[in-house]
Amino acid sequence: xxxxxxxxxxxxxxxxIVVFASGSGxxxxxxxxxxxxxxxxxxxxxxxxxxxxxxxIERAQFHNIPYTILSPASFVHQSVFESTLLxxxxxxxxxxxxxxxxxxxxxxxxxxxxxxxxxxxxxxLLPKYGGKGFYxxxxxxxxxxxxxxxxxxxxxxxxxxxDDGPVLAQSKVPVYKTDTASDLASxxxxxxxxxxxxxxxxxxxxxx
Ligand code: GRF
Numbered sequence: 001x002x003x004x005x006x007x008x009x010x011x012x013x014x015x016x017i018v019v020f021a022s023g024s025g026x027x028x029x030x031x032x033x034x035x036x037x038x039x040x041x042x043x044x045x046x047x048x049x050x051x052x053x054x055x056x057i058e059r060a061q062f063h064n065i066p067y068t069i070l071s072p073a074s075f076v077h078q079s080v081f082e083s084t085l086l087x088x089x090x091x092x093x094x095x096x097x098x099x100x101x102x103x104x105x106x107x108x109x110x111x112x113x114x115x116x117x118x119x120x121x122x123x124x125l126l127p128k129y130g131g132k133g134f135y136x137x138x139x140x141x142x143x144x145x146x147x148x149x150x151x152x153x154x155x156x157x158x159x160x161x162x163d164d165g166p167v168l169a170q171s172k173v174p175v176y177k178t179d180t181a182s183d184l185a186s187x188x189x190x191x192x193x194x195x196x197x198x199x200x201x202x203x204x205x206x207x208x
Pocket of ligand 1: 121
């Protein structure tokens with residue numbers, strides 16, 4: 001008797017990623033691209049931003065990804081921001097939160113609810129040049145000021161402390177004497193786009 005296709009169907013459910021971004025979203029794009037080429041098997045069910053008129057939103061619109069703008073500053077009470085955010089994450093049926101250049105602090109309740117299910121990418125070799133105040137171009141300026149000979153990027157699990165959670169992977173780049181901060185940022189970003197989708201793909205296999 002012929003076996004039906006259902007017999008062969010694996011009951012593998014694609015995991016849902018929600019991306020948080022505050023800016024250009026080139027890392028967001030690298031995740032979208034990895035999904036479309038099949039190197040990352042997941043769906044992006046939503047983008048959460050803290051501001052409008054950013055390139056990340058254009059990317060979401062272009063790829064028909066739902067998005068929500070939630071600015072913490074527009075909430076009088078932080079607890080209402082937290083519960084609105086948690087509610088939105090439930091609507092997006094979130095398995096994994098991926099921070100991609102999100103500049104606001106993730107509320108404690110969200111970290112507790114999604115413990116070990118929030119990843120971040122940081123443009124330095126953590127623990128170097130991490131923590132409060134080290135974001136964007138400031139990271140690369142500090143690397144150049146200290147005459148480092150290498151830098152890179154780090155993907156880590158997010159906990160309550162900025163840039164402090166367990167490191168999952170790093171990628172290194174050389175630093176040249178002639179580099180400007182923006183030269184270095186571009187060199188690191190190229191590595192970020194390769195590293196982040198790969199680490200997300202591996203990490204998704206580890207979460208139930
Ligand atoms: C990246 O350098 C990332 O490491 C940091 O923020 C930047 C975001 O860049 N967390 P983009 O918006 O993904 O282009």
